[in-house]
Amino acid sequence: MRFPQIPVILIVGWMAGCSGLSSTKPVEVLDERPGVTFGALKEPIELLPGTQNAVLILGKRTSFAYLGPVEWNRSGALSYGLWVHVAPGNDRQAADIQAPAAVTLILDDGPLPLSPTTAPALGHPPYRPVASWGQTAYFGLTVEALKRMAASRKLELDVRGADSSTIAFAPTVDTHTVLTQYMQDRGITAD
Numbered sequence: 001m002r003f004p005q006i007p008v009i010l011i012v013g014w015m016a017g018c019s020g021l022s023s024t025k026p027v028e029v030l031d032e033r034p035g036v037t038f039g040a041l042k043e044p045i046e047l048l049p050g051t052q053n054a055v056l057i058l059g060k061r062t063s064f065a066y067l068g069p070v071e072w073n074r075s076g077a078l079s080y081g082l083w084v085h086v087a088p089g090n091d092r093q094a095a096d097i098q099a100p101a102a103v104t105l106i107l108d109d110g111p112l113p114l115s116p117t118t119a120p121a122l123g124h125p126p127y128r129p130v131a132s133w134g135q136t137a138y139f140g141l142t143v144e145a146l147k148r149m150a151a152s153r154k155l156e157l158d159v160r161g162a163d164s165s166t167i168a169f170a171p172t173v174d175t176h177t178v179l180t181q182y183m184q185d186r187g188i189t190a191d
Contacts, residue, residue, distance in 0.1 A: 029124060037073040039186050040126035044068035044083065045178060047157050047169035049091070061089035065157055065169040069146060069179065070119070070126045070138070071186050080141040081117055083127045086159055086169075087134030093162040098137045102160045106168075107152035114139035143188060150179035 028039045044066040066085045071078060084103060086094045097103050098116040105112040117140035119125075129136045141149075149155060153176050157169040183189075 029126075035075065036120050036122060038120075038122065038126050039071040039073070039182075040083075041068045041178070041182060044085070044127045044130075045175060046172045048172060050156065050168040050170045062091050063087065063089040063094070063167060063169075064130075065159065066127070066130055067157060068127050069141065069149075069182055072120055074120070080143065080146055081119060082114065082139045082141050083119075083136070084114075084139060084157070085127070085129050085131075085134050085136045087131035092165075092167050094135065094167060095160045095162050095164075097135045097159060099160070103137075103139065104158045105149065106154065106156040106158055107148055108154050109148065109152065111158075112145055112148060116140075146179070146183065146188065150176065150183050152176065 027042050028037060045068060047065040047067065049063055064087050066083075068083045070081045070083055072081070084097060086097055088094050095102055100115075101113060103114045105114060117138050119138040155171055155175040159167045159169065161167050
């Protein structure tokens with residue numbers, strides 16, 4: 001007995017499409033208590049120490065960071081932020097990431113200094129901290145800053161170290177693609 005080819009082709013195509021879904025696909029959640037809808041990535045973008053900061057010591061834990069854009073919609077009033085989580089390892093200690101000028105994004109067209117902001121009080125945060133010993137903060141973003149981030153082929157997170165040095169983190173994914181998709185899904189146009 002032969003299976004009809006069209007249903008088999010459709011099932012194989014559907015399975016291939018499902019397997020290609022990105023873990024950084026944007027999601028939207030309504031938090032009913034404060035009446036705020038937030039749009040975020042399904043998973044934050046992972047960043048690892050750059051080659052000049054990587055210290056490979058057997059049995060030592062290296063620092064890492066995560067970041068993710070957030071759109072807050074309060075009854076049609078949109079605002080944007082960047083969630084950042086830094087987990088220090090045995091290699092380097094980060095200073096307080098909420099201190100002035102402690103966190104900067106390095107993009108193709110130059111640095112984008114980040115300023116801490118207060119996120120709305122939500123019952124369910126857009127992202128969960130990865131490490132209990134890490135630092136988490138929200139930084140204010142404008143639509144223009146988000147467009148700069150998405151347009152950039154380079155994205156590096158520079159964090160001031162406890163010793164006043166700079167800890168540079170590089171993403172493990174193509175942030176240009178992820179952030180461009182995020183903007184499209186949020187209805188933010190490039191013009």
